[in-house]
Amino acid sequence: MDQPTVGILHPGSMGAAVAACAAANAAAVLWCEAGRSAASAARADQFGLVPVATLPELLDRSDIVISLCPPAAAEDLARDIAEHGFAGMYVEANAINPGRAARIAELLEPTAAVVDGGVVGSPPVRGKTPTLYLSGPAAATSRIEALFAGTAVQTHALGLEVGKASALKLSYAAYQKTSRVLVALSVGMAREHGVDQELIDIASRRTAAYLSEPEYVAKTAARAWRWGPELEEAADTLAAAGLPPEMLRAAAATLARWKDAKDGKLTLTDALSLLAHP
Template sequence: MDQPTVGILHPGSMGAAVAASAAINATEVLWCETGRSTASMERAARFGLTPVATMADLLDRSDIVISLCPPAAAEDLAHDVAAHRFAGVYVEANAINPERMQRIARLLEPDATVVDGGVVGSPPVRGKTPTLYLSGPADATVRIEALFAGTAVEAAVLGAEVGKASALKLAYASFQKTSRVLVALAVGMAHAHGVDQELLEVASRRTDSYLSEPQYVAKTAARAWRWGPELEEAADALAAAGLPPEMLRAAATTLSRWNDAKDNSELTLTDALDRLTHP
């Protein structure tokens, strides 16, 4: 199979690392630098991505486009791509609910072939190996599997139905991310009453419990700006399935207290708890 040219929209921490994995089996990986931050430019350069000046240039040259951006921007980005009548394979890999995924597919078809994607795991750097779950037309998912063959990203096809990959991603995220929020609340309550060490002793007896990893609360705070919208998407998916969404909406509201801690790698557990108490 010929090596395709790939476009990435837009190279955040996950998108840039996934794009770098794709570059192993691609002619080149393009990204549009216009309007992007200095951090994005530095990140794209570090991962060896090829800058282009305009979205039109990226779409004209790309056989495959991968969209990895904050969930709220997914549809606006898809509208931009649809306006250019992109005719390649469009991998919608954002953490969005299945109904939005299907809406995006209808928007881009029949010009583009749309593949539903969901990344489960950490960015593929420093030995991490996330899985990119795929669902959609068989010929297109085979191309995406080939794109990531032998890379740090494992591609796994769930079937032909668009929405399956998004559903799996949000089902996992709803557990994993909400569990981290519950840890923050439990540790915060214990800390307020001076029994946080005793709580950790209780938790240490259950080594499979997130509660035994309170140091992750600071990481949760730094990622809250991304995790909150994901949980809102998951809540919408629950509501669409006739299931109660309130728990995930509450978790998203809790995460919003940390929005100003965006990507703050210097945050400590104490800092995170203080911000949770006094947003």
């Protein structure tokens, strides 16, 4: 297969590094200068991306367009692409929910082939090897796999359904990012009372991530009747320290969905069903 020309929208820290990896198997990787900052230009230059003056020029020259932009802009950007009548392959790789990914596919198809993508991991620089999860038409996902073959961006196809890659990305992001906010709240609460080092010492004795232990969900459901009030007490403690309590109150409200599972013998499936349909 001939090497494709690739367009990247827009070269942020992730987008520019991913685009640079695509360049290994592409004739050229283009980016559009219009409306971009000096920092974007410097990043694009650092990664050897080829500037073009306008979005229509980028679309006319590109066989594959990869969208990696702030999530809020994803649909507006896709609408601009659709209005131009882009007829190549569009990789929707933003951190958006599956419903939005499906709407974007509807905007662009059947003129363009749409692949749903989700990047999990850090930008592919200094030895980092993120995975680009893909879902959509088999021929299209295969072409994107070939585009990144032998590069620091690993690929993994999830099937034919647009939205699967987005769902996996957000499922992981929900844990990864919320857990870091919880760290800030926990350490902040402990520091307010002068016990932050002791908290870190306790945590250092546990190294496993709960996300890798889904069977623990059933145990959580069975204990929710007492964990919920405990988190309300913790939320009050945060509020007294001037720290935001809303996340812990939301966690307590989530636990309340398991209020009828008190000390029950639940399976993971039981617990998740109760969570979705209390």
